[in-house]
Amino acid sequence: MKRVIVHVDMDAFFASVEIRDNPKLKNKPVVIGAMPHERGVVSTCNYIARKYGIHSAMNIKEAYRLCPQAVFMHGDYEKYRKVSAQLHHIWETYADVTEYIACDEGYLDVTRSVKEFRSPEELGLLIKARVKAETGLTCSVGIGYSKSAAKTASEERKPDGFFIIPDREAYCELIHDRDIRVIFGIGKRTAEKLNGYGIHKVSDIIASQKQIMSLLGDKHARFIINSALGLDDRPVIHYDASDAKSLSREMTFQHDQRNFTFLQDVLLLLARNVDERLKTRGLYGRTVTLKITYGDMKSITRSQTCESTNDGYEIYKIAVELLRKVKRQPVRLLGLGMQNLSKDYIRQLTFADLRQDNTESGMEQGIRQLEKRYGMDLSLEKMHSSLGYIYEAVEKMAAGI
Ligand SMILES: [Mg+2]
Incomplete structure (x- = not known):
């Protein structure tokens, strides 16, 4: 190759x-995303749950209807992020x-x-073995002469799969009789359009090139036809979502919220989470963004640029200013984000840095006030700062007002 x-x-x-962390879940359908009585969608489900027809992005109520005996859970996204970092570390050992x-x-x-x-196979199997040994999880590995071939290969024997598509001939033979949706670049709408003209299989694409040119326009058609012919020279370009230039945390309420003091309190919890994630990654941000989706599904975002900071309480204060200026309507979703992130900020001494260690920070004071107001333990130790715990805490707070 x-x-x-x-x-x-x-x-x-x-x-x-x-399931790895709680063996009792083994052999049960498991759905991560939301509880059945809540608003939300399926984020991931295991293969047992898939047998009932449950899939990602499905409404949680629909998933419950299909399989009421499934175990429903909130995701612990901080935990997944840590596992993900572990995986990336393994993968990077073997990749250019x-x-x-x-x-x-x-x-x-x-x-x-x-x-x-000795062979691509040896490398592929080693990656699988190390992932299993070091994280206790299974993955599917596909090897190919192109990105499309590699992706098709990893799907070929999922789960815990391993497959190699060494060349164009093997790829073309494999996909020849498959639905056109296997082609990278054919989404739902394009597929529907082509289906309308009797183009259903990959072989139909190859047989109807002229027709596709006139239907989709040169550029798109050329791309699809090349893909069907196994021609794909897209390079692997370094990209890592965790290097992204923004970081945010948002939550959807079970009931639309009209109480803006409560929303302000939620912002403090979101800001603490953003603060923690900035600090663990050594990042500073210069733009605070507030996102709101109202009960009528209209979304707005409001941003404010500030001095480079990783201080959750500073971020919170700016977010509160932004919140004060928005329309007061029932709120379905509240989000807080930090943009323009950088690692190379040379810290300037600020008043906060000069503060003696035994003085409480603004964040700590703010959280203590919330604990009094709602009669709850909101300490980081208690919350583990995971999204699931924030959701739980906020819903309890909402029930108390
Ligand atoms: Mg996956």
Whole structure:
């Protein structure tokens, strides 16, 4: 193979992590996302749950209707992020370039590093074995001569799969009779359009090239036809969502919220979470963004640029100013984000830095006030700062007002 590309994809990632950590869940349908009585969608479910027809992005109530005996859980996204970092560390050992397209999935260009192994197969199986040994989780690994081939290969034997598509001939033969949706670049709408003209299989694309040109326009058509012919020279480009230039936390309420003092209190919890994540990654941000979705599903965002900071309480104060200026209507979703992140900020001494360690920070004081107001323990130790705990705490707070 001229290029050797690995596509690695964890199997039912969030659900697998929860089952790993709680063996009682083994052999049960597990749905991560929300509780059945809540608003929300399925984030991930295990393969047992999939047998009932449950899938990602499905409304949680629909999932409950299909399988009421399933175990429903909130996701612990901080935990998944840590596992993801562990995975990336393993994968990076073997790759010349990594392109992460999700926290549990990525392309590895191993064209050069594979030469240290007897075969691509040996490398692929080693990646699987290390992932299993070091995280206790299974993944599917596909190896191909292109990104499309690698991705198709990893899906071929999922879960815990391993498959190689060494060249164009093997790829074309494999997808020849498959639905056109297997082609990268054909989404739902394009598929519907082509289906309307009797184009259902990959072989139909190859047989109807002229027609597709006139239907989709040169550029799009050319791309799809090339894909159907197994021609894909897209490079693996270094990308990691955790390097992204923004970081945010948002939550959807079970009941639309009209009480703006309460919303302000929720902002403090969100700000503490953002603060923690900035600090663990050594990041500072310069733009605070408030996001609101109202009960009528209209969304707004409001931003304010500030001096580079990683201080949750500073972020909170700016967010509160932004909140004061928005329309007072029932709120369905509240989000707080930090943009323009950088690592290389040279810290200037501020009043906060000069504060003696035994003085309480603004954040600590703020949290203590919330604890009094709602009669709850909101300490970080208690909350583990995971999204699930924030959700739980906020719903309890909402019930108390
Ligand atoms: Mg996956």
